[in-house]
Structure formats: C-alpha cells, structure tokens
Amino acid sequence: MKIITRAEAAKSGLNKYYTGKSCRNGHEAERYVLNGTCVQCAMESANRHRNEFSELLRAAQGAV
Template identity: 55%
Template sequence: MEIITRVEAAKAGLKRYYTGKQCKHGHDSERWVYNGHCVECTLETNRRRHAEIKRLMHEASRGNAVEVI
C-alpha cells in the first residue's frame, strides 16, 4: 500500500489513508480520515457489537429479556 498522510488523503477526498505504522492493537491496516481510527479495529468493534445485540434480541424473543437502560 502507498503511504499517505491523513491531511493528504483529506485534501484528495479519500475516506481512508495508510501510515505504514501499526495501531495500538497491532493491526497494519488503513485508517479512517474522519477520525484516524484503524479500519480493522473498527470492523472488530462492529462485529462484537452486532453479536451482543443479536444475543440480546434472541434472549428477549425467548422471554428472558434483560433490562437495558
């Protein structure tokens, strides 16, 4: 991948950029221009959240609803 700074990516209208450095969790992936977060970390977080929501919905449909505030 081509190394490009966040500022250069923003000026070019790109959504992601690549620094060539690992994130704090060890991923060597692109980062989002709008917040600087690692794309792989974002995907992992979204998978975890989706699984938790799916579990809560399943429990609620079985009558074992967990109160969520």
C-alpha cells in the same frame, strides 16, 4: 499498500489514509481520515456490537 498521510488523503478527497504503522491493537490497516480509527478496529467493534445485540435479541425471544 502506499503510505499516505492523513492530510494528503484529505486533500485528495480520500476518506482513508495509511501510515504503515500498526494501530494500538496491532493491525496494519488503513485508517479513517475523519476519526483516525483503524479500519480493522472499526470492523471488529461493529461485529462486537452486532453480536452483543443479536445475543440480547435471542435471549429476549427465548424468554417469551
């Protein structure tokens, strides 16, 4: 993957940039220009939330 700084990405109208360095969770992934979050971290956190809510939903439905 080509290294592109956050400012370069923003100037090129891209919503992601790539530093070539791993994030604090060790992912070597692109990051979002807007919040600096690594794409992999964002995806994992979305999955985690989805699992949390699907478990809540299952528990609630099972209790009926």
